[in-house]
Amino acid sequence: MLGSLDSATDIPGPLAGALCGDGARGFLARLRGEPGLVAFDADGTLWEGDIGEEVFRALISEDRLVDPPPDPWAQYTRLVKRAPAEGFAFTGRVMRGLSEADLREVSNRVFRRAIERRVFPEMRWLVRELRGRGWEIYVVSASNRWSVETAVESLDLPPARVIALDVGVAAGKLTGEVREPIPALAGKPALLQAVAGRAPDLAFGNSVLDLPLLLSAALPIAVGSVSDAPRNRFLVQAARREWARLEIPVTA
Numbered sequence: 001m002l003g004s005l006d007s008a009t010d011i012p013g014p015l016a017g018a019l020c021g022d023g024a025r026g027f028l029a030r031l032r033g034e035p036g037l038v039a040f041d042a043d044g045t046l047w048e049g050d051i052g053e054e055v056f057r058a059l060i061s062e063d064r065l066v067d068p069p070p071d072p073w074a075q076y077t078r079l080v081k082r083a084p085a086e087g088f089a090f091t092g093r094v095m096r097g098l099s100e101a102d103l104r105e106v107s108n109r110v111f112r113r114a115i116e117r118r119v120f121p122e123m124r125w126l127v128r129e130l131r132g133r134g135w136e137i138y139v140v141s142a143s144n145r146w147s148v149e150t151a152v153e154s155l156d157l158p159p160a161r162v163i164a165l166d167v168g169v170a171a172g173k174l175t176g177e178v179r180e181p182i183p184a185l186a187g188k189p190a191l192l193q194a195v196a197g198r199a200p201d202l203a204f205g206n207s208v209l210d211l212p213l214l215l216s217a218a219l220p221i222a223v224g225s226v227s228d229a230p231r232n233r234f235l236v237q238a239a240r241r242e243w244a245r246l247e248i249p250v251t252a
Contacts, residue, residue, distance in 0.1 A: 010028070011024075011028070012125075012129075014121060014122055014125035014126075015122055015125070015126070015246070017249060018122050018246045018247055018248050018249070019244065019245070019246055020244075020245050020247055021222075021238070021239060021242065021243055021244045021245040022242035022243075022244075023219065023220075023221070023242060023243045023244035023245075024244045024245075026219055026244065027202070027219055027221055027244040030201065030202065030218075030219055031129070031130075031133075035130075035133050035134035035135045035136070036135060036136070036200075036201030036202070037135070037136045037138070037196055037198065037199075037200045037201050037202075038130055038135050038136070038137050038138070038200055038201060038202040038203070038204075039138045039139075039140050039188075039192055039200040039202070039203045039204070039213060039217070040123075040127070040137070040138070040139050040140070040203075040204045040205075041139075041140060041141060041188075041204060041205040041206060041207075041209075041210045041213065041223075042139050042140075042141035042143060042148050042151065042152070042164070043141060043142075043143055043206075044206035044207060044223070044224070044225075045123070045204050045205055045206045045210070045223045046119060046120065046123045046127070046139070046151075046152075046155070047115050047118045047119040047120060047123070047151070048118040048120065048225055049114060049115055049118050050143065051107070051110065051111060051114075051115050051143050051147045051148065051150075051151050052088075052091065052141070052142065052143025052144055052147055052148075052165070053143075054110045054114050054115065055103075055106055055107050055110050055143075055144070055147045056072075056073070056076065056091050057073065058106050058109075058110050059095070059098070059103075059106060060072055060073055062106070064098065064102060064106065065094060065095065065097075065098065066096065066097030066098060067096070067097060068094055069094065072090075072094050075090065076090055076091060076094075084142070084184050084185070084209055085142075085182040085184045085185065085187065088142045088143075088165055088182050088183075088184060089165075089178045089182055091144065091165070092144060092165055092166075092167040092174075092176065092178040093167075093176045093178055094176075095144070095167060095174045095176065096174055096175060096176025097173055097174065097176070098173065098174050099172055099173050099174075100146065100169060100172055100173070100174070101172065103144070103146045103147070103174070104146050104150060107146055107147040107150040107151075108150050110147070111147070111150055111151050111154070115151060116154060119154060119155070120223075120225075120248050122246055122248055123204075123223070123246075124155060127155045127156075127157070128155075128156070131156065131157075136196065137157060137161055138161050138162075138163055138192060138195070138196060138200075139152050139157060139161060139162050139163070139164070140163045140164070140183055140188045140191065140192055140213060141162070141163070141164040141165070141183060142164070142165055142182060142183050142184040142209065143164055143165060144164060144165045144166075144167070145159075145162055145163075145164035145165060145166050147164075148162050148164040149162045149164075163183055163188075163191045163192060163195055164183055165178070165182065165183060166178070166179040167179065184209050185209055185211070185212050186212045188209075188210065188212055188213035189212050189213050189215075189216035192213070192216075193216075199216045199217060199218075200213075200216065200217045200218070201217065201218045201219065202217055202218070202219050202220075202221060203216065203217035203219075203220050203221070204220075204221045204222075204223050204246075205220070205222065205223065206222070206223045206224050206234060207234055208234065214243075219244070220238075220241075220243050220244075221243065221244045221245065221246060222234060222235055222237075222238030222243050222244070222245045222246070223245070223246045223248065224245075224246075224247060224248065225248045225249070225250045226247045226248065226249065226250060227250045232247070235247055
């Protein structure tokens, strides 16, 4: 249980080395209050790394894509730098013809190999705490939904609470028809509003692609892994906005 806010010792142990910022008091007070709706970005927020990219790399290296264009990874990286939503949509289109079963199998294997050990302990604790207090929890991500659904199973979150890059399915195979809006930038709060029916009370994100979601929340919380150099620029911007921050130490 959380105590009063009279001293630094009132920060729950799992967050003690990470929670900071002018908004921290308000966040802790809200956490102690009535349950509400909370939205988390996934990659870089719940865990270090990007499960969508890791799975896409695996699909390419294992020759799982049915009819890929030349050098799909290079095409993706060029697109995502220029226009992130276009890059994310490209991965969905390129997965045309892939079976849902195969995508889930690769996602599960990649998660166990590359992501599971990198789930932030602070976020694992926080999701469990919010769930136990009766909060309505959503994960909103630009990675494909099959991979994100697989990953959040480790946090005991059901697939119905995942809002992620979605592609049409026919006879168990992806059609390549990417559903819009893409869950990046303004697409994140728009999709959350469509599914949950309202804006979040709390929102957690780690990049500028999460800003519209964070700004839609009553209380935004910036998340990022930090090291002495270079300083996390997104967290610096969040500090200037006087937001609560979870500055998660980097471990080798």
